[in-house]
Amino acid sequence: MADPTIHLLDEETISHIAAGEVVERPASVVKELVENAIDAGATRIRVLVKSDTAEIRRIIVIDDGRGMSPEDAPLAFRQHATSKIKTAGDLAEISTLGFRGEALASIAAVSEVTLTSRRREDVAGIKITLSGGMITDLSECAAPPGTMIEVRSLFFNTPARRKFLRTVSTELAHVFDLMERSALSHPEISFQLMHQEKEKFATPGRGDLLETIQSLFGGDLARTLITLSPLRGEMPVVGYVAYPLGSRTNRNQIYISVNGRQIASPSLVRAIRDGFGTSLAKGEYPFAVIDCLINPGDVDVNVHPTKREVKFSSERQVMDAVRTTVWSAVTEKAQEHLIHTPAVLKPLPILRDQVSDQPSLELPRPQVVSEGAATYGRSDRQLRVTEPAGTSLSPPDEGSHLPRLLGQVNGTYIIAISDEGELMIIDQHAAHEKIAFDLLQKREGDASASQQLLVPVMVPLSRKDAALVLDAIGDLRAAGFVIEEFGGDTFAVQAVPAGQAKLDNPGEIESLLLEVIEGIRGPASERRLRVFKTIACRAAIKGNTPLSQEQMERLVQQLFSAGPPYTCPHGRPAIVRFGSADLEFLFRRR
Secondary structure, X not given: OOXXXXXXXXXXXXXXXXXXXXXXXXXXXXXXXXXXXXXOOOOXXXXXXXXXXXXXXXXXXXXXXXXXXXXXXXXXXXXXXXXXXXXXHHHHHOOOOOOOOOHHHHHHHOOEEXXXXXXXXXXXXXXXXXXXXXXXXXXXXXXXXXXXXXXXXXXXXXXXXXXXXXXXXXXXXXXXHHHHHHHHHOOOOEEEEEEOOEEEEEOOOOOOHHHHHHHHHOHHHHOOOEEEOOOOOOOOEEEEEEOOOOOOOOOOOEEEEEOOEEEOOHHHHHXXXXXXXXXXXXXXXXXXXXXXXXXXXXXXXXXXXXXXXXXXXXXXXXXXXXXXXXXXXXXXXXXXXXXXXXXXXXXXXOEOOOOOOOOOEOOOOOOOOOHHHHHHHHHHHHHHHOOOXXXXXXXXXXXXXXXXXXXXXXXXXXXXXXXXXXXXXXXHHHHHHHHHHHHHHHHOOOHHHXXXXXXXXXXXXXXXXXXXXXXXXXXXXXXXXXEEEEEOOEEEEXXXXXXXXXXXXXXXXXXXXXXXXXXXXXXXXXXXXXXXXXXXXXHOOOOOOOOOHHHHHHHHHHHHXXXXXOEOOOOOEOEEEEOXXXXXXXXXXX
16 A cells, blocks of 8 residues: 555644744744733733844843743743643633734744742742653742743744844844834833943833833834823724834835834725825825724634734624724814914925815915925935936037937936937936946945945934844945944944935935935845945936926936936836827827
8 A cells, every 4th residue: 555645744844833833033032922811811011132143142031920830831832831721712702812822832943941949829930841742851930920921942843934034133133023013003011222232221010101102212203192082973093193204115114013012014004094195295104003892792702813903793894984083183183283283384285185075175385485496406306316427517518419408307317319309208316326326236335335424423323224224335435425322222324325325415315314214124135236225316317307408418317328218227217209100199190
């Protein structure tokens, strides 16, 4: 009889597969242990992380929760062993963060773990040591009430998973982000995060979300927050939102939880942004911390191994509640500003509801002064930065192969005729972005790529952004940044890419760095190109910018000097051509 094709997996393989679903990286360990501490009723949670230049070596989570009895502690490391549910019916009303009984078993399967725990009513505690999921020591010990779990040598027995970990700075950034999200979703708990025995942050744990936000992000942000209050007839949504500070073009500072569980939800992110109407520019995202208070029976938290995503019985209802709550709060704030702000101050942006039938609120636009001169001056500076050395600024002569310019449409598209008689439409932003990107690559690492600042600009960063900057120092230097650690999570900017910012404007320099940081995120192998793309986009003349005839000629001259392909770094065409046959087809002449 032939050997069967289908066979049962051994327990070790099964445990490694389960661990691979739950434990992706060190931050996954922190998440599961912190959630267990929250479910255990902890009022104080401390997380200690130790690392070297190669990896995160040790994670310790200490809480003052209920603790475990000597009988329960060994069972906690068995697969599908949990104190949080008993029957399948309990899955319909999940009110705890954990419930599957997989976390401790999965962590222990791929690491070395020591657990020390004691209930308040017990005289002695219990200490358990495991390696690769097997208990190697079990004994009584002296211990304070609560639980301490130490995890070492993560993925020591699964090298295939270990080699996919990112750099230490990137992995630390994930841990910092996870801890911030935990603290924001549970302001009633005091969180402390330590790295290399240095405190990264500590929250008061007095149940005041505003106080927690201030302890994490500082008073400047806290003073801009708009309070979200539950609306009558809507699902309760609570928290705070704020207009973006600096140049935030991603959603990393939107923190969403459902009944205290941090989740990822693109649809709710969209609902938050829609609640701001047109007061946010395209591509901008606000700061937001919101908690949706939903009947547990109307949300399914059992749809993803890491419990990061949830499913709503009526997603549309939840989106509408979030959108309406944000719109109401932002509109009310705008009305207060309109009533109480003196006319000499710059008013808030226009708010217009795009998604519901609620009336829109329009605020007066600030008066534009000398727009033409300012615009042309800025465009001249941008063109000078990308001007090839030794290039004449005079218009092309009759014998050149450059196109003949006819004009500009909507301040965005340059219309020209090639020497072959083709109609050419040039996207001025895509064209200038291509020129700037090529120049950055050509100057990579050269001294000419940087502008030295007379006075260094101090830029305070979030913990996760600071970790990312440390990891990308070499790539930033190649692009023209010279940045040094100043202390804590503050960096001193000594030099910036040539021509990218006014050297006497610290706010513009800080904004440039924040925008470039967004380009750092993602695979390290492509990070330098992403940084170059971000800087090139920032340097390029924008759409909806009127140009003089001379400026258009200089831009086109630079574009054709750069050479093909005539696309921006993101792949969008810089030139569209229409030959005689194309035009005849458009006008149905053939």
